[in-house]
Amino acid sequence: MTEWTDPDTFAQALERADTKEKGNCFEDFEEGDVIEHDPGLTLTRFGNEQWMSQTLNHDPAYWRTDAAADRGFEEPPIHPDYLTAATLGITVEDLSEKGGYFLGRTDVRFPGTPVYAGTELHVESEVVNCATSSSRPEYGIVSWRTRGKDAETGEVLCSYERTNMIPRREPVATDGSGAAAAEESEDNGPDLPEEFVAPEGGYFEDFVEALEQADDENAAVAYRHERGRTQDDVTVASLPLATLNTAKQHHNVDVMSDSPSGDIVTYGDVTRSTALGHARSDEETWREVGFDDESFHTFVAVGDTVYAFTRVLEADDTASSDEAGTVRFEHIAFNQDDEPVYSGTRTAEIRKRPS
Numbered sequence: 001m002t003e004w005t006d007p008d009t010f011a012q013a014l015e016r017a018d019t020k021e022k023g024n025c026f027e028d029f030e031e032g033d034v035i036e037h038d039p040g041l042t043l044t045r046f047g048n049e050q051w052m053s054q055t056l057n058h059d060p061a062y063w064r065t066d067a068a069a070d071r072g073f074e075e076p077p078i079h080p081d082y083l084t085a086a087t088l089g090i091t092v093e094d095l096s097e098k099g100g101y102f103l104g105r106t107d108v109r110f111p112g113t114p115v116y117a118g119t120e121l122h123v124e125s126e127v128v129n130c131a132t133s134s135s136r137p138e139y140g141i142v143s144w145r146t147r148g149k150d151a152e153t154g155e156v157l158c159s160y161e162r163t164n165m166i167p168r169r170e171p172v173a174t175d176g177s178g179a180a181a182a183e184e185s186e187d188n189g190p191d192l193p194e195e196f197v198a199p200e201g202g203y204f205e206d207f208v209e210a211l212e213q214a215d216d217e218n219a220a221v222a223y224r225h226e227r228g229r230t231q232d233d234v235t236v237a238s239l240p241l242a243t244l245n246t247a248k249q250h251h252n253v254d255v256m257s258d259s260p261s262g263d264i265v266t267y268g269d270v271t272r273s274t275a276l277g278h279a280r281s282d283e284e285t286w287r288e289v290g291f292d293d294e295s296f297h298t299f300v301a302v303g304d305t306v307y308a309f310t311r312v313l314e315a316d317d318t319a320s321s322d323e324a325g326t327v328r329f330e331h332i333a334f335n336q337d338d339e340p341v342y343s344g345t346r347t348a349e350i351r352k353r354p355s
């Protein structure tokens, strides 16, 4: 009898064998379903530092004890970006491993922060919406409300609503109306204010002054950040796997060569954290409050460079501490060809200038 490892024999064996599948298709989700995710991880200093270093988030409060104490933390905490990425990573095996891209997320909040190293994460998701994609019959669009909890106390540490394109087992007939509507809306020309104002510094008062100046001049407070981060094997494959994100989009070049992106792509949370890192490097962040209306517009792959652009939307003198005010930003990540790859609004407390 021939050895099964004989290449011709093995090719036939592969053809005849069933594949033990991973993940779920669109048809497997029903609104109201609650899924307790089996994977979990311990939020460690190492994991946090790996994520934050590679995405250029070098805020000393997350690295040094004295800087943490100065910001009112007991010790360097787990950063909300890493907490968000780890919460999502854990869900991928059940929600999106089958394929289909991360389209967007909103209402990202951190009711239980600050979170410290050593906390074990337990995550659950509820299916909140299952929709037909009118432009892509082989996919549906699914949204889930996900909660990342402290496994010991049950306290919710991170919560958000996320939307993915999810492959269907059976394509459906669609009228293509979504694609037609998208084409129609492209007719509007650019509508930008004449002047762009950049804040002088990164304190709360600098944002307030820039907003006042822009208001006088019918301008916008909008500026770009100098840093860029070219995507490599670490950012594309290692960081998502370090959050237990099993999406083939990030680590299986073989399968992804026959997909809309044609290649492995950067985990949306890496793209977004990188852009936010660039933005934070030009401000005096006090606390992260939340994120809304996040969208991933196009793929980021190995060799692409992630830059960031910021618009300051509003500022409010109140915050959780007298030492800070609250600012709402829109951040846009863009690539080396100036194409937007991510956008979202962010509410953050920004330190007031020390008197």
Ligand SMILES: C/C(=C\C(=O)O)C(=O)SCCNC(=O)CCNC(=O)[C@H](O)C(C)(C)COP(=O)(O)OP(=O)(O)OC[C@H]1O[C@@H](n2cnc3c(N)ncnc32)[C@H](O)[C@@H]1OP(=O)(O)O
Pocket (backbone or CB within 6 Å): 092, 096, 097, 100, 101, 102, 103, 104, 105, 132, 133, 134, 135, 136, 141, 163, 164, 165, 177, 178, 179, 182, 247, 249, 260, 265, 266, 267, 268, 269, 294, 295, 296, 297, 298, 299, 300
């Ligand atoms: C896998 C993973 C994590 C995980 O495992 O989870 C990741 O990290 S992966 C990396 C991050 N990700 C990306 O790299 C995707 C970037 N992106 C694109 O490359 C393009 O978006 C596209 C090729 C995917 C689609 O391209 P496209 O077909 O031209 O795009 P669109 O027509 O804009 O979107 C199609 C339909 O999704 C609807 N839609 C869009 N956005 C939202 C939203 N936010 N909420 C609700 N519905 C939305 C849209 O309304 C349309 O609906 P209809 O089909 O009904 O018209």
